[in-house]
Amino acid sequence: MYTAIGYAAQSATTPLAPVKFERRSPRPDDVAIEILYCGVCHSDIHQARNEWGIAVYPLMPGHEIVGKVTAVGASVTQHKVGDLVGVGCMVDSCRSCEACQANLEQYCLEGPTMTYATPDRVDGSNTMGGYSDSIVVSEHFVVRIPEKLPLASAAPILCAGITTYSPLKHYGVKAGDKVGILGMGGLGHMGIKFAKAMGAEVTLFTRSASKAEEARRQGADHVIVSTDDAQMQAAAGHFDFLLDTIPVQHDLNPYLDTLRFDGVHILVGLIEPVEPPVHAAKLVLGRRVLAGSLIGGIAETQEVLDFCAEHNITCDIEMLDIRQINEAYARMIAGDVKYRFVIDMATLKI
Numbered sequence: 001m002y003t004a005i006g007y008a009a010q011s012a013t014t015p016l017a018p019v020k021f022e023r024r025s026p027r028p029d030d031v032a033i034e035i036l037y038c039g040v041c042h043s044d045i046h047q048a049r050n051e052w053g054i055a056v057y058p059l060m061p062g063h064e065i066v067g068k069v070t071a072v073g074a075s076v077t078q079h080k081v082g083d084l085v086g087v088g089c090m091v092d093s094c095r096s097c098e099a100c101q102a103n104l105e106q107y108c109l110e111g112p113t114m115t116y117a118t119p120d121r122v123d124g125s126n127t128m129g130g131y132s133d134s135i136v137v138s139e140h141f142v143v144r145i146p147e148k149l150p151l152a153s154a155a156p157i158l159c160a161g162i163t164t165y166s167p168l169k170h171y172g173v174k175a176g177d178k179v180g181i182l183g184m185g186g187l188g189h190m191g192i193k194f195a196k197a198m199g200a201e202v203t204l205f206t207r208s209a210s211k212a213e214e215a216r217r218q219g220a221d222h223v224i225v226s227t228d229d230a231q232m233q234a235a236a237g238h239f240d241f242l243l244d245t246i247p248v249q250h251d252l253n254p255y256l257d258t259l260r261f262d263g264v265h266i267l268v269g270l271i272e273p274v275e276p277p278v279h280a281a282k283l284v285l286g287r288r289v290l291a292g293s294l295i296g297g298i299a300e301t302q303e304v305l306d307f308c309a310e311h312n313i314t315c316d317i318e319m320l321d322i323r324q325i326n327e328a329y330a331r332m333i334a335g336d337v338k339y340r341f342v343i344d345m346a347t348l349k350i
């Protein structure tokens with residue numbers, strides 16, 4: 001064991017504050033990482049405030065981690081001291097179930113061990129995330145950061161990036177497909193870049209016409225203002241895929257009308273009952289699919305990082321001093337960030 005430092009919440013109602021805590025010494029298959037940057041995801045806020053009812057305190061968020069390897073266990077073969085590496089949303093899984101065998105650890109039938117607030121599979125300790133100076137993770141769950149990628153803006157690829165890339169790949173988005181992206185936050189702006197890089201014709205759905213110019217700057221070909229019924233109706237039967245990144249309740253029915261027959265509406269931002277209900281006729285009459293998708297497996301997380309390096313894709317970020325983390329949360333809730341805060345861990349001192 002050794003003493004690490006970081007920022008954690010002690011309860012659902014207390015702000016994040018500096019703490020010292022124990023990290024394990026590397027096991028034979030572990031990689032010890034000095035964290036250089038960590039992205040700030042909306043899940044971090046939900047968990048710190050126990051909005052999903054599954055928080056364990058102290059809760060140290062952070063699952064968009066990039067850093068440098070400082071030590072490796074005796075059996076590690078994939079990484080060596082000095083390598084630039086990343087850790088995303090998961091740090092372990094059962095590794096033997098059908099999902100794990102298919103490189104889909106995020107759907108592990110026993111449940112993956114998440115990067116924070118989950119019991120470690122070996123010693124039962126509460127996992128502590130990336131708002132910290134270091135982390136120790138089994139090598140299978142550590143990915144390589146391609147040299148070409150700027151480190152800080154690569155961090156959000158580990159959650160926001162893989163979350164949007166994985167479903168576009170899974171459903172086979174290809175050149176010429178018409179893809180609609182719902183919402184342009186941390187996830188949505190990455191969705192635009194990926195769909196565009198896959199050759200699709202990309203449309204952003206947004207509630208505010210003021211985002212049109214910015215959407216085009218991100219690579220969108222078209223913009224539909226979703227509150228304008230005439231624009232929505234004009235798009236009836238148009239899209240092959242909708243990537244829905246909206247994290248709050250919204251009526252799916254008007255969007256389903258914009259899908260072609262066999263079109264797929266993919267939810268990645270919502271984990272609540274859909275309200276108002278989906279009218280089944282909108283699915284049945286056009287053989288349309290309403291789908292969901294969760295992050296991506298470890299192999300695919302490596303794939304998206306390599307894809308980003310190849311296509312010069314990074315996340316648009318605002319660098320954050322960790323001492324401003326609570327203010328950053330308030331700004332994220334107000335939608336006031338373009339598009340991801342990334343903590344510069346050089347600002348972490350206790």
Ligand SMILES: [Zn+2]
Pocket residue numbers: 041042043044063089159160
């Ligand atoms: Zn996340």
Ligand SMILES: [Zn+2]
Pocket residue numbers: 093094095096097098099100101107108109110111
């Ligand atoms: Zn499994």
